[in-house]
Amino acid sequence: MKKIEAIIRKSEFDETKEALHAIGVTFFSYWDVTGVGNEKVGHVYRGVSYSTSNIQRRYLSIVVTDSFVEKTIEALLKAAYTGEVGDGKIFVSSIEEAYRIRTKEKGAESLK
Amino acid sequence: MKKIEAIIRKSEFDETKEALHAIGVTFFSYWDVTGVGNEKVGHVYRGVSYSTSNIQRRYLSIVVTDSFVEKTIEALLKAAYTGEVGDGKIFVSSIEEAYRIRTKEKGAESLK
Amino acid sequence: MKKIEAIIRKSEFDETKEALHAIGVTFFSYWDVTGVGNEKVGHVYRGVSYSTSNIQRRYLSIVVTDSFVEKTIEALLKAAYTGEVGDGKIFVSSIEEAYRIRTKEKGAESLK
Ligand SMILES: Nc1ncnc2c1ncn2[C@@H]1O[C@H](COP(=O)(O)OP(=O)(O)OP(=O)(O)O)[C@@H](O)[C@H]1O
Ligand SMILES: Nc1ncnc2c1ncn2[C@@H]1O[C@H](COP(=O)(O)OP(=O)(O)OP(=O)(O)O)[C@@H](O)[C@H]1O
Ligand SMILES: Nc1ncnc2c1ncn2[C@@H]1O[C@H](COP(=O)(O)OP(=O)(O)OP(=O)(O)O)[C@@H](O)[C@H]1O
Ligand SMILES: [Mg+2]
Ligand SMILES: [Mg+2]
Ligand SMILES: [Mg+2]
Numbered sequence: 001m002k003k004i005e006a007i008i009r010k011s012e013f014d015e016t017k018e019a020l021h022a023i024g025v026t027f028f029s030y031w032d033v034t035g036v037g038n039e040k041v042g043h044v045y046r047g048v049s050y051s052t053s054n055i056q057r058r059y060l061s062i063v064v065t066d067s068f069v070e071k072t073i074e075a076l077l078k079a080a081y082t083g084e085v086g087d088g089k090i091f092v093s094s095i096e097e098a099y100r101i102r103t104k105e106k107g108a109e110s111l112k
Numbered sequence: 113m114k115k116i117e118a119i120i121r122k123s124e125f126d127e128t129k130e131a132l133h134a135i136g137v138t139f140f141s142y143w144d145v146t147g148v149g150n151e152k153v154g155h156v157y158r159g160v161s162y163s164t165s166n167i168q169r170r171y172l173s174i175v176v177t178d179s180f181v182e183k184t185i186e187a188l189l190k191a192a193y194t195g196e197v198g199d200g201k202i203f204v205s206s207i208e209e210a211y212r213i214r215t216k217e218k219g220a221e222s223l224k
Numbered sequence: 225m226k227k228i229e230a231i232i233r234k235s236e237f238d239e240t241k242e243a244l245h246a247i248g249v250t251f252f253s254y255w256d257v258t259g260v261g262n263e264k265v266g267h268v269y270r271g272v273s274y275s276t277s278n279i280q281r282r283y284l285s286i287v288v289t290d291s292f293v294e295k296t297i298e299a300l301l302k303a304a305y306t307g308e309v310g311d312g313k314i315f316v317s318s319i320e321e322a323y324r325i326r327t328k329e330k331g332a333e334s335l336k
Contacts, residue, residue, distance in 0.1 A: 003203065007253055008325070017148060029119055029171065031145040033255040033285075036241060059253065061145075063203055073323065080325050087325035089334065091227065091287055093318060094205060099185065101120070101192050101199035110201065115315065129260060141231055141283065143257040173257075175315055206317060211297065213232070213304050213311035222313065 001095040001111065002069050006060040007035065008080040008088040013058050019079035020062070023071045027111075028062040037086075057088065063095055065108045113207040113223065114181050118172040119147065120192040120200040125170050131191035132174070135183045139223075140174040149198075169200065175207050177220045225319040225335065226293050230284040231259065232304040232312040237282050243303035244286070247295045251335075252286040261310075281312065287319050289332045 008016055010032070020028065035057045064072055069092065076090055100110040120128055122144070132140065147169045176184055181204065188202055212222040232240055234256070244252065259281045288296055293316065300314055324334040 002320075003205065006325075027147070027149045029145045029147050029169065031143060031171070031255060033253045035251070035253050037251045057253065059255070063201070077323060077325055077328055083326060085326060089287070090321075090323040090325065091319050092321040093227065094320060095203050096114075096206060097202075097204040099189060099202040101118075101189055101202065102195060102197060104189055115317065139259075139261045141257045141259050141281065143255060143283070175313070207315050208226075208318065209314075209316040211301060211314040213230075213301055213314065214307060214309060216301055 001063060001065055001098055001108065003093050003095050004060075004062045004064060004069065004072050004076070005091045005093075006062070006076050006080065006088065007033065007057050007090075008060065008076075009082065009086070010056060010058045012080045012082065012087075016060070016076065016079040019075040020072070023068075023075050025062060025064060025068060025072055025075070028060055030058055030060045033057050033059045055086065063098060063111065065111055113175060113177055113210055113220065115205050115207050116172075116174045116176060116181065116184050116188070117203045117205075118174070118188050118192065118200065119145065119169050119202075120172065120188075121194065121198070122168060122170050124192045124194065124199075128172070128188065128191040131187040132184070135180075135187050137174060137176060137180060137184055137187070140172055142170055142172045145169050145171045147198075167198065175210060175223065177223055225287060225289055225322055225332065227317050227319050228284075228286045228288060228293065228296050228300070229315045229317075230286070230300050230304065230312065231257065231281050231314075232284065232300075233306070233310070234280060234282045236304045236306065236311075240284070240300060240303040243299040244296070247292075247299050249286060249288060249292060249296055249299070252284055254282055254284045257281050257283045279310065287322060287335065289335055 098110045210222045
């Protein structure tokens, strides 16, 4: 099982949620965060240096079975994309165990 | 060391906090999140299909030494349980290093 | 790649942000959380037992390449420190993959 964390523009949230649902990822958690950043040298778009400091972003935390990782990332990369600097990041890490509290199911079963 | 993340009903928070304290887990962090979900086929309770879409949940993040993992999960599974759909999830992952900022202690020492 | 999570006093946030920038860590996410804690026996400072229960804290999530881990932790340990009980914690875990959504870059490239 993997945890996929995506920090995206709030404006892209609805499209991202729909893209996740379309591939069968119907459960996740989200909350709003502040993104801190200094534009680095080279982060120039169409000749203008954009600042993305202290921007409100949405943090999505999605735990999926291994077979869903690739399509989840593809869906996020497409749906959260605008092409302007500041579209966000995706981070993937390992989840060792998962439980559904209601049924006490463990592992992949708990994510179905 | 492990990180135990629990996404629970806000209504079960006080009971869950007490259950954690009772087993000696006295430190953790929490924040409120939104849970997104589409009820899947089969998620029917007493003949009624409940929707748990866009529900406010509480996210608990608890870092413990390995010897506390099992009892922490048991306490969460019991205290956050109501038996109705939507009781929440528990996710377990690895923490490689931990520090107490005041003392600069590392590892298990920093969690005592 | 590693994820460094720091739960610090809100009063130390500006100094911590500056310390991170000074070592070249210019991107991270943060949000406010509640810290739950019972002062344990021995957590006594200058003869007084301080309670840090239900305190507002700031949660920083910083993903860095391996070469940045040590200096990031050093910067956090120094900048978030006051010496009074309740300065906070740092947790380090593994990130298996990272993506910059705008460019689709992966791995260390996505963090530059
Ligand atoms: N290394 C990181 N660790 C934690 N959060 C990060 C990190 N990098 C970016 N973020 C979060 O993602 C948000 C968006 O980042 P952003 O898309 O600007 O990344 P970028 O690498 O600067 O890409 P771009 O060149 O397109 O601007 C930030 O505001 C911050 O909340
Ligand atoms: N795979 C997941 N990744 C991240 N967060 C999740 C995931 N699954 C559930 N959550 C979070 O947990 C909350 C509660 O989930 P819920 O208890 O409804 O799970 P469930 O599998 O549908 O179980 P039930 O059948 O009892 O409803 C969701 O609203 C969401 O915030
Ligand atoms: N094991 C933990 N898991 C998750 N969050 C924690 C944990 N320990 C502490 N925290 C978070 O860090 C905050 C600050 O913790 P604190 O600095 O009081 O740790 P401490 O070990 O009691 O150190 P001190 O003796 O200096 O008070 C807590 O309010 C909580 O939000
Ligand atoms: Mg940027
Ligand atoms: Mg449900
Ligand atoms: Mg304390």
